[in-house]
Amino acid sequence: MENFTYFNPTVLHFGRNILSSLGSVMKEYGRNVLFVYGRNSVKTTGLYGRIMKILQDADLNVVEYGGIKPNPIISDVDAAARIGRSHKADMILAVGGGSVIDSAKIISITIPVEHPAWDFYTYQAKPKTAIPLISVLTLAATGSEMNPFAVLQNNETGIKSGYRSDLVFPRHSFLDPELTITVPRDYTAFGIADLIAHSMEAWFGAGDTTLIDRFIVAIIHEAMEFGPRLLKNLHDYDLRARIMFAATQALNCLTLQGKVSGDWGVHSIGHCLSYLYDVPHGASLTIVYPAWLRYFKDQIPDRIALLGSALFEKSLTPDDSIKHIEDFFRTIDCPVRLSELSIPGDLHQHIYETMVINKVNGANIKIKERDYSDLIDLFL
Amino acid sequence: MENFTYFNPTVLHFGRNILSSLGSVMKEYGRNVLFVYGRNSVKTTGLYGRIMKILQDADLNVVEYGGIKPNPIISDVDAAARIGRSHKADMILAVGGGSVIDSAKIISITIPVEHPAWDFYTYQAKPKTAIPLISVLTLAATGSEMNPFAVLQNNETGIKSGYRSDLVFPRHSFLDPELTITVPRDYTAFGIADLIAHSMEAWFGAGDTTLIDRFIVAIIHEAMEFGPRLLKNLHDYDLRARIMFAATQALNCLTLQGKVSGDWGVHSIGHCLSYLYDVPHGASLTIVYPAWLRYFKDQIPDRIALLGSALFEKSLTPDDSIKHIEDFFRTIDCPVRLSELSIPGDLHQHIYETMVINKVNGANIKIKERDYSDLIDLFL
Numbered sequence: 001m002e003n004f005t006y007f008n009p010t011v012l013h014f015g016r017n018i019l020s021s022l023g024s025v026m027k028e029y030g031r032n033v034l035f036v037y038g039r040n041s042v043k044t045t046g047l048y049g050r051i052m053k054i055l056q057d058a059d060l061n062v063v064e065y066g067g068i069k070p071n072p073i074i075s076d077v078d079a080a081a082r083i084g085r086s087h088k089a090d091m092i093l094a095v096g097g098g099s100v101i102d103s104a105k106i107i108s109i110t111i112p113v114e115h116p117a118w119d120f121y122t123y124q125a126k127p128k129t130a131i132p133l134i135s136v137l138t139l140a141a142t143g144s145e146m147n148p149f150a151v152l153q154n155n156e157t158g159i160k161s162g163y164r165s166d167l168v169f170p171r172h173s174f175l176d177p178e179l180t181i182t183v184p185r186d187y188t189a190f191g192i193a194d195l196i197a198h199s200m201e202a203w204f205g206a207g208d209t210t211l212i213d214r215f216i217v218a219i220i221h222e223a224m225e226f227g228p229r230l231l232k233n234l235h236d237y238d239l240r241a242r243i244m245f246a247a248t249q250a251l252n253c254l255t256l257q258g259k260v261s262g263d264w265g266v267h268s269i270g271h272c273l274s275y276l277y278d279v280p281h282g283a284s285l286t287i288v289y290p291a292w293l294r295y296f297k298d299q300i301p302d303r304i305a306l307l308g309s310a311l312f313e314k315s316l317t318p319d320d321s322i323k324h325i326e327d328f329f330r331t332i333d334c335p336v337r338l339s340e341l342s343i344p345g346d347l348h349q350h351i352y353e354t355m356v357i358n359k360v361n362g363a364n365i366k367i368k369e370r371d372y373s374d375l376i377d378l379f380l
Numbered sequence: 381m382e383n384f385t386y387f388n389p390t391v392l393h394f395g396r397n398i399l400s401s402l403g404s405v406m407k408e409y410g411r412n413v414l415f416v417y418g419r420n421s422v423k424t425t426g427l428y429g430r431i432m433k434i435l436q437d438a439d440l441n442v443v444e445y446g447g448i449k450p451n452p453i454i455s456d457v458d459a460a461a462r463i464g465r466s467h468k469a470d471m472i473l474a475v476g477g478g479s480v481i482d483s484a485k486i487i488s489i490t491i492p493v494e495h496p497a498w499d500f501y502t503y504q505a506k507p508k509t510a511i512p513l514i515s516v517l518t519l520a521a522t523g524s525e526m527n528p529f530a531v532l533q534n535n536e537t538g539i540k541s542g543y544r545s546d547l548v549f550p551r552h553s554f555l556d557p558e559l560t561i562t563v564p565r566d567y568t569a570f571g572i573a574d575l576i577a578h579s580m581e582a583w584f585g586a587g588d589t590t591l592i593d594r595f596i597v598a599i600i601h602e603a604m605e606f607g608p609r610l611l612k613n614l615h616d617y618d619l620r621a622r623i624m625f626a627a628t629q630a631l632n633c634l635t636l637q638g639k640v641s642g643d644w645g646v647h648s649i650g651h652c653l654s655y656l657y658d659v660p661h662g663a664s665l666t667i668v669y670p671a672w673l674r675y676f677k678d679q680i681p682d683r684i685a686l687l688g689s690a691l692f693e694k695s696l697t698p699d700d701s702i703k704h705i706e707d708f709f710r711t712i713d714c715p716v717r718l719s720e721l722s723i724p725g726d727l728h729q730h731i732y733e734t735m736v737i738n739k740v741n742g743a744n745i746k747i748k749e750r751d752y753s754d755l756i757d758l759f760l
Contacts, residue, residue, distance in 0.1 A: 012386040014384050218597075
């Protein structure tokens with residue numbers, strides 16, 4: 001087993017009507033709140049009004065920044081940080097999915113500084129402090145509610161990439177599965193795919209921790225058992241709860257213990273598709289994963305066969321393992337080829353260029369520039 | 381799924397030579413250290429000298445309290461707290477197994493107050509603050525290194541019981557599997573049994589969280605695969621590491637998410653045996669668990685059969701499940717009847733009386749006083 005340090009300070013509040021304690025928790029952090037949210041859904045679902053009432057009842061002093069995009073951009077972060085700074089925000093409340101929480105994380109370290117947020121991503125600046133962040137999750141997918149990661153894109157440089165700092169763990173995250181019941185079928189499926197992909201990135205990371213392998217299989221089994229049932233019963237609280245809990249466990253650092261790191265090569269490619277074509281994150285992963293597995297199957301045949309055999313509880317070859325995983329993504333109606341999205345234009349060339357700019361690579365299974373073209377062909 | 385709150389702030393430092401960062405971590409908390417340890421092993425293994433050198437190199441000001449017993453007693457806690465108070469301890473360093481860390485946890489909340497430590501156990505006092513606690517683990521078993529629990533006994537009242545406070549989580553715990561290599565075979569086996577029993581207490585707790593069920597099975601599978609191999613290769617670092625990691629995961633609150641609580645009925649009885657006859661904690665659990673399962677098998681047949689079938693990967697009846705679990709405890713040379721320990725005297729009567737004084741019960745599967753006698757007969 002590899003040496004590791006594990007730390008996760010987020011307080012997770014999970015269950016029905018869990019927002020009843022949001023106001024009292026927030027009051028511990030001061031009075032001035034920067035309330036960050038996404039585009040339409042918080043308003044159409046009525047959650048916006050509910051949150052505002054909680055903040056008023058707690059006598060908190062609120063400024064808002066709405067309109068964070070599903071593939072969030074750094075300019076929103078800088079704009080929100082300016083508002084938070086002038087409001088002397090004591091805390092940030094992020095209400096939404098991974099895009100809103102990821103943005104709020106970088107806002108939390110940008111408010112105390114004078115430079116643009118992107119300086120953190122380019123390692124020109126290192127954060128020393130963060131405004132406390134509290135999140136209310138509305139989409140089961142990214143695990144952002146309980147991890148130190150934030151993925152953002154910079155439309156000026158063409159880069160979409162991840163950032164990690166222990167300063168950006170949410171202090172508290174509130175997960176009421178009821179709040180995810182309005183998530184449409186496609187995004188529910190993308191969330192299920194996302195949590196499976198996160199588990200697989202951990203599986204293919206460097207480091208041999210057998211108990212973590214077992215946990216990873218456990219999380220994917222949970223998604224494979226309850227995911228398809230949820231897609232047939234989108235209003236079922238209990239199924240929403242099981243998927244929401246699994247998504248948090250899939251990327252809250254649990255599965256990275258004893259690992260040098262996860263692999264993240266597939267995410268790195270997926271981010272290029274999201275950057276270029278606004279492909280939903282989960283969908284980008286179901287498109288890229290089968291291709292990535294096929295491309296690297298001769299390099300890591302045993303690891304692929306071990307995963308496939310554990311997931312489907314029978315002895316499978318690497319090829320059969322890949323086919324079963326791809327077939328599962330199909331059963332939950334996720335795309336497994338980019339062509340299914342009917343995007344016009346010279347996709348190969350654009351994707352290739354974006355992969356070069358983003359220096360696409362995996363932390364464990366190395367992807368060289370000479371691999372890019374063949375890899376793209378496998379998922380087009 | 382049940383509502384729950386999850387919180388675990390302990391920083392886990394795991395791996396070879398991990399003590400190299402102990403000094404720098406401790407210096408963040410001040411200068412005055414109360415160093416708490418057990419009886420002989422820290423001195424015979426040379427760890428005592430290594431720790432003292434680290435503390436000196438870090439220019440820390442140390443007072444010691446050694447001699448914590450394997451079944452720790454509250455009078456040691458009060459005595460150590462007096463020393464820590466007069467030394468104006470900024471932090472506590474606990475070096476040892478669960479008994480030392482459990483004691484240090486209660487010392488950490490007793491130093492700041494004027495009353496005896498036991499007042500916390502009787503709920504006559506509630507802690508408001510705690511001296512920061514840092515632990516160095518030398519025995520893989522209890523999970524105390526990463527949880528908010530502390531079991532102590534009071535020889536004046538005849539009570540041995542558990543206490544929980546979020547204030548007593550260690551701030552940092554250092555787990556170098558190398559430090560467990562000197563643990564003798566019997567205590568190594570008791571540790572393996574302990575981590576399995578902790579997982580089973582979570583399994584039989586109230587609350588239906590399927591992913592947690594999967595995690596529990598994963599942890600017990602890990603113990604069943606690597607435990608017997610470790611007992612044949614006590615000096616194998618990698619096997620020590622896998623068991624140490626599994627023991628931490630078995631009781632660091634991971635498996636209690638979505639649970640009303642664990643059950644802890646078996647622990648409650650086991651504590652009586654440890655109190656009366658100094659039975660090692662893990663051994664008390666392998667003696668009581670088969671009896672408890674047999675006693676309650678008509679009340680929870682499905683849950684027992686589900687566990688047995690998952691653990692042994694074939695369809696088992698409740699009776700066969702119990703037999704397989706008992707047989708596993710035998711294969712790692714743990715006692716499954718009290719008679720194997722050849723303790724003289726009227727055991728039944730003494731155990732019965734101690735169970736009455738301790739109000740033995742489970743949080744989920746209720747044990748009434750009228751059950752005590754028949755339960756005892758099943759493990760004598």
